[in-house]
Amino acid sequence: MLAIKINNLIKKFDDNTVLKDISLEVENGKIVSIIGPSGSGKSTLLRCIANLEKITAGDIEIYGHPLVIKGKYVSHKKQRELTNDMNMVFQSFNLFPHYSALDNIVRPQMLVEGKTRENAVEVAVKLLERVNLYHRKDAYPSQLSGGESQRVAIARSLARSPKMILFDEPTSALDPEMVTEVLEVIRGLKDEGMTLVIVTHEMNFAREISDRVIFMADGKIVEDGTPQELFENTKNKRAADFIKKIL
Numbered sequence: 001m002l003a004i005k006i007n008n009l010i011k012k013f014d015d016n017t018v019l020k021d022i023s024l025e026v027e028n029g030k031i032v033s034i035i036g037p038s039g040s041g042k043s044t045l046l047r048c049i050a051n052l053e054k055i056t057a058g059d060i061e062i063y064g065h066p067l068v069i070k071g072k073y074v075s076h077k078k079q080r081e082l083t084n085d086m087n088m089v090f091q092s093f094n095l096f097p098h099y100s101a102l103d104n105i106v107r108p109q110m111l112v113e114g115k116t117r118e119n120a121v122e123v124a125v126k127l128l129e130r131v132n133l134y135h136r137k138d139a140y141p142s143q144l145s146g147g148e149s150q151r152v153a154i155a156r157s158l159a160r161s162p163k164m165i166l167f168d169e170p171t172s173a174l175d176p177e178m179v180t181e182v183l184e185v186i187r188g189l190k191d192e193g194m195t196l197v198i199v200t201h202e203m204n205f206a207r208e209i210s211d212r213v214i215f216m217a218d219g220k221i222v223e224d225g226t227p228q229e230l231f232e233n234t235k236n237k238r239a240a241d242f243i244k245k246i247l
């Protein structure tokens with residue numbers, strides 16, 4: 001079963017074509033990392049999959065259901081149904097500053113899903129335990145470290161039991177000592193069989209966790225293979241140079 005199927009995707013911002021004829025398939029339960037130089041279109045691709053950006057041309061299917069066909073989007077209702085199955089975690093956490101860690105997970109469940117506070121708290125407590133942060137439940141984002149904030153953001157993204165999570169550089173805003181704890185949580189999601197697409201600059205992590213690694217440059221997928229193919233045997237000079245520089 002394919003979680004994501006993309007055909008001939010083109011994304012333009014005005015006259016600037018930032019994604020050029022992208023075709024990509026991600027199988028359910030697989031971990032795919034996207035690497036590549038700054039400005040190559042990695043975040044934009046992720047945002048198009050999450051339906052946070054509209055594409056200019058091409059097709060996207062999510063779990064076998066079309067989101068957009070030949071550049072034409074399905075109804076708003078269908079779009080919402082499809083995006084219910086996935087969630088995106090951002091580099092900058094995007095927590096609500098005026099809510100505690102617990103309430104950051106509770107409030108969206110009440111607002112978006114119409115759950116009672118009691119039900120939402122029950123879910124939030126379990127999720128905070130899962131990311132080892134129950135003891136910080138009453139802390140506000142300004143009192144949390146970057147690593148703690150990102151783990152709250154991940155816990156929040158799990159509240160609706162998505163089948164897939166899209167991570168946009170989840171550790172780039174973190175001090176090195178915080179990176180490990182976040183990567184540990186992501187490793188746990190892999191063990192649970194979730195589909196993960198991860199834009200990352202953490203090459204060692206990408207190599208260890210991924211089923212596939214994609215190298216993007218200039219809005220195109222230049223290389224797509226197993227971690228071993230990418231990191232040890234790539235014949236593409238741009239990919240090889242990039243990997244050599246960053247490892």
Ligand SMILES: Nc1ncnc2c1ncn2[C@@H]1O[C@H](COP(=O)(O)OP(=O)(O)OP(=O)(O)O)[C@@H](O)[C@H]1O
Binds near residue numbers: 013018037038043044
């Ligand atoms: N909202 C926008 N409006 C106009 N141009 C944009 C917008 N978002 C991204 N771009 C442009 O699209 C191109 C790809 O950007 P994107 O952020 O997807 O690259 P990236 O590979 O994720 O880079 P980085 O590793 O630095 O985050 C860049 O040239 C960027 O300036």
